[in-house]
Amino acid sequence: MRNETLLVRWSLQVGSLLVLAAVGCTPDESPFRAENEVLKRQVIKQESLLSSLQDGSKVMQQQIDLLNQEIRDAKSTTEAAKAEAKHQAEQLELQLAETKRMIATQMTESLKVEEKGAQSDTLPRPMPTVAKVVEDALARNGYHLKVSVKTDQRAVYVTERKISNPASLEVTGSRNQYLISLQALPDSLTKLGVKAEFERVAQGGRILTVSHEETSEIERRLINEINKALESPAKT
Known part of the structure; x- marks a missing residue:
């Protein structure tokens, strides 16, 4: 009878130790979960920021492309205006030369009479x-x-x-x-x-x-x- 009582006590003690060992070996995952949540939020925030930067970069590139096109158009217009002005100047010079030639011819004809004497x-x-x-x-x-x-x-x-x-x-x-x-x-x-x-x-x-x-x-x-x-x- 005494031996049975000792056996029961020993069994209870061993069981208690096993329970304590099992509880002590199970890791506490709550800190890791919190850290993961923080990291996830940071990643989401960074992805949102990156997306905003990419959108802003696209808008800026569109503005740059538009400005470059306006500059090209302005240069083209200026060059066309210069070419037209040059053409008009050349035409005026030709007209002036022709006018001078006609005046000189008329003056020459009149001088043939005036130069007498x-x-x-x-x-x-x-x-x-x-x-x-x-x-x-x-x-x-x-x-x-x-x-x-x-x-x-x-x-x-x-x-x-x-x-x-x-x-x-x-x-x-x-x-x-x-x-x-x-x-x-x-x-x-x-x-x-x-x-x-x-x-x-x-x-x-x-x-x-x-x-x-x-x-x-x-x-x-x-x-x-x-x-x-x-x-x-x-x-x-």
């Missing part, structure tokens, strides 16, 4: 050089240009009428207007023609007649001044 000389200089000297000589003597037409082969100048009022009853004044023509010749020569419309002016504005010789002298004076200027090294 004018003084002329052939100068050993190219026409552009002579033209510059003529312009300087007219300006130096107080003559302002009324008409100036120049082409590669011809140049025509018509001055304003210059008036010198009489200083007294004994001394007459004068008024004069020059018509000057230049024509380019072979071998860098230039034909110079000078025609003066010279008149004497008395007190009260009365116009006095002058002789052909006096008018010719006025024309020769300008030709001589042009020749002297061309002989100067500083002018040529």
Whole structure:
């Protein structure tokens, strides 16, 4: 009887130890679950942030593409406008050249009549050089240009009428207007023609007649001044 009691006690003790051992060996999973939940929430949050960034990047790329297209369109429009402006400028230059040619032709035809009786000389200089000297000589003597037409082969100048009022009853004044023509010749020569419309002016504005010789002298004076200027090294 005593042995049975001891056996029962021993069995209970062993059972208790086994229960305690079983309980002690079972891991507590609650901290891992909490950590997993935290990690899951962080992953979800990061995925949401990444998605937002990707959406924002797409919007920005669309804006960049739109701006690039607008820049290309603006460049294309600007280039087209430049091309059109260049074309118009070229057309205007052609029209201007044609107008000058027509004017020069008309002036040449009219000068064939006007140059009758004018003084002329052939100068050993190219026409552009002579033209510059003529312009300087007219300006130096107080003559302002009324008409100036120049082409590669011809140049025509018509001055304003210059008036010198009489200083007294004994001394007459004068008024004069020059018509000057230049024509380019072979071998860098230039034909110079000078025609003066010279008149004497008395007190009260009365116009006095002058002789052909006096008018010719006025024309020769300008030709001589042009020749002297061309002989100067500083002018040529």
